[in-house]
Amino acid sequence: AQRVTQPEKLLSVFKGAPVELKCNYSYSGSPELFWYVQYSRQRLQLLLRHISRESIKGFTADLNKGETSFHLKKPFAQEEDSAMYYCALRGGGATNKLIFGTGTLLAVQP
Amino acid sequence: DAGVIQSPRHEVTEMGQEVTLRCKPISGHNSLFWYRQTMMRGLELLIYFNNNVPIDDSGMPEDRFSAKMPNASFSTLKIQPSEPRDSAVYFCASRRQGSGNTIYFGEGSWLTVV
Numbered sequence: 001a002q003r004v005t006q007p008e009k010l011l012s013v014f015k016g017a018p019v020e021l022k023c024n025y026s027y028s029g030s031p032e033l034f035w036y037v038q039y040s041r042q043r044l045q046l047l048l049r050h051i052s053r054e055s056i057k058g059f060t061a062d063l064n065k066g067e068t069s070f071h072l073k074k075p076f077a078q079e080e081d082s083a084m085y086y087c088a089l090r091g092g093g094a095t096n097k098l099i100f101g102t103g104t105l106l107a108v109q110p
Numbered sequence: 111d112a113g114v115i116q117s118p119r120h121e122v123t124e125m126g127q128e129v130t131l132r133c134k135p136i137s138g139h140n141s142l143f144w145y146r147q148t149m150m151r152g153l154e155l156l157i158y159f160n161n162n163v164p165i166d167d168s169g170m171p172e173d174r175f176s177a178k179m180p181n182a183s184f185s186t187l188k189i190q191p192s193e194p195r196d197s198a199v200y201f202c203a204s205r206r207q208g209s210g211n212t213i214y215f216g217e218g219s220w221l222t223v224v
Contacts, residue, residue, distance in 0.1 A: 006152075018221040043113075044153075044201065086153060096215060097166055098143070102152030 023087030114216035134205030
């Protein structure tokens with residue numbers, strides 16, 4: 001079964017501090033992993049996906065199959081990074097099913 | 111494109127009433143998803159359609175929930191009768207096959223059942 005776990009409901013850091021939002025997944029095949037972000041009163045939007053191996057707004061995430069993790073990292077948090085972050089998984093094959101974790105609220109203090 | 115359009119944006123209704131949420135996907139997208147967002151459970155996939163056909167409705171919580179997609183540009187999520195525990199934000203999202211699996215979300219419908 002597909003499952004995404006985000007252990008932290010809230011992560012509070014000071015501006016300039018490093019950020020790591022944890023995401024672990026459970027899937028027997030080769031998953032596709034994504035991070036979505038939801039800023040206050042805005043719709044969810046894609047932040048990044050593992051197949052692109054890109055850095056968006058200073059955020060990166062590496063898929064670690066051994067640890068079944070896809071943690072989101074940023075070396076220096078900014079106040080505008082405050083938002084809800086969701087890790088998501090799509091199983092392989094023909095399925096379109098995208099399963100989300102419960103989300104982590106990142107609060108960056110000035 | 112205006113993106114995924116949902117209505118109503120906010121609804122407050124009394125327990126027992128029927129609630130209908132509407133969604134217009136992005137033109138050209140052939141997959142449509144309904145999600146429910148709550149503080150406790152995060153984002154839950156309720157149902158999704160491919161080419162207007164329901165593919166997986168295993169996330170629909172009860173028989174009180176039903177969803178339809180009569181054509182490629184319109185879908186509804188209905189709750190009848192509604193209960194206070196249905197209070198949540200309901201998101202519709204759409205995707206075009208072959209677009210790298212990016213799905214695009216609407217702004218959500220905030221439902222409060224009192």
